[in-house]
Amino acid sequence: MSLPTYDQLMLPLMRLLSEQEEAIKISLVADLLAQRSNLSEEELNQALPSGKNIFKDRVAWAKTYLVKAGLVHQPKRAFCEISDLGKTIELNGLNSITNEFLAQFDGFNDFKFGRSSALKQNSDLKSLPYGKLLNNNEETLTPEEIIQTATELLSANLKADLLNAVKENSPAFFERLVVDLLVAIGYGGSHQDAAQAIGKTKDGGIDGVISEDRLGLDKIYIQAKRWENTVGRPDIQQFKGALADQVAKKGVFITTSNFSREAIESAEKSGIVLIDGEKLTSLMIEFGLGVQVERTFHIYKIDQDRFDEETY
Structure with missing residues (x-):
């Protein structure tokens, strides 16, 4: 049995939260979903090269996507609960919650499709390179484009978390x-x-x-x-x-x-x-304030000079 993807975890997460009478820690959500998953200990303990647990990481991303769509509310850091909007969704009538389902909610589109304040000022998103990029099927993207979209998505999520952390203090x-x-x-x-x-x-x-x-x-x-x-x-x-x-x-x-x-x-x-909050968090990231590097990737290319026999 393979690990569920983050989107496959969104409906189970929503159903779990709908059963709760108050906000619950996201770490406990992950534990409860793991218990209900019928996955083996070996599968649940799978980790990324960085050491991060894959299942818990996917639960966290499922929560993030649902928060951006407005279906889940975070009353304070590390806690979550089903939102008033989420309570209007007939969960028993759904077979799954996908990105296409979440696309009906503006908050999710703002997050997933990079419609930040800068992009909102442009009436035609598809005229922008990034807008075109995100409107393509992921399978058609080049490796560099995939890295770019993933980086933008991680940055948007980090900014939201930073702003919440500032407001809570x-x-x-x-x-x-x-x-x-x-x-x-x-x-x-x-x-x-x-x-x-x-x-x-x-x-x-x-x-x-x-x-x-x-x-x-x-x-x-x-x-x-x-x-x-x-x-x-x-x-x-x-x-x-x-x-x-x-x-x-x-x-x-x-x-x-x-x-x-x-x-x-x-x-x-x-x-x-x-x-504003968007600019504030951008500056915090740019100047390394309240953030730290989790992992660094190096992308290599051929050193053409090394293989030029006339100059080497």
Whole structure:
């Protein structure tokens, strides 16, 4: 008996969660599904070259896909439960839950097909190389294209997990995270100076002031909000007013949520830099903040010079 694929685990996972009266740990979900699978210990203990257990990894991905579709809810880290939307699905009438089934839900399409904020601004996804790539059957993709799509998918999932981790912590944690990020990017001079600057000002909508360079020749005013709701134009207007009171030229508004179109337009007119949850997690990954390398792959090609007899 072979191990079930992640999509073959989605319906059993949904049925299991539908039986629960409260949220359950994903690790326990994996154990319960393993008990119901009739798989042998040897099969359940199969691991990837990285050492990760294959069955548990596939359960985790099944959960991720269902979360993206909105059928499963994660009330806190490492826990999951069937969502209100998931409860509307007649599970007994299904033989399986596939990616095609999940495609009816916008959240899943946003995740699976890479429709990030950048792609959403383009009305014709198929005009983009990545859009074309994802609309092809996987069997027709080249090895490099498969690697690219898998990398994008892993990155999207990592960003979501990062953002959830940030939101689950306190506002004070978020302020420290902002300090770490700005210093990693190159602002703030020393880390000590930057840490003193954030969370101290609280002056009319300004959460902190940080040096643009190590010499402190210019200042950047910071607004850092660990919010769930969309940041609107009034919030930007308040920040703009605070900057004007300080005769400040540069401001950065950082939030864990997103910005409305009106807020974006207002910020653009004033030179305020906006960093939403998507951009925040992208920067965290780029500068190695809160993440670590799990595994590195090397892709080799022929060194043509080595086989050129005239030059070697």
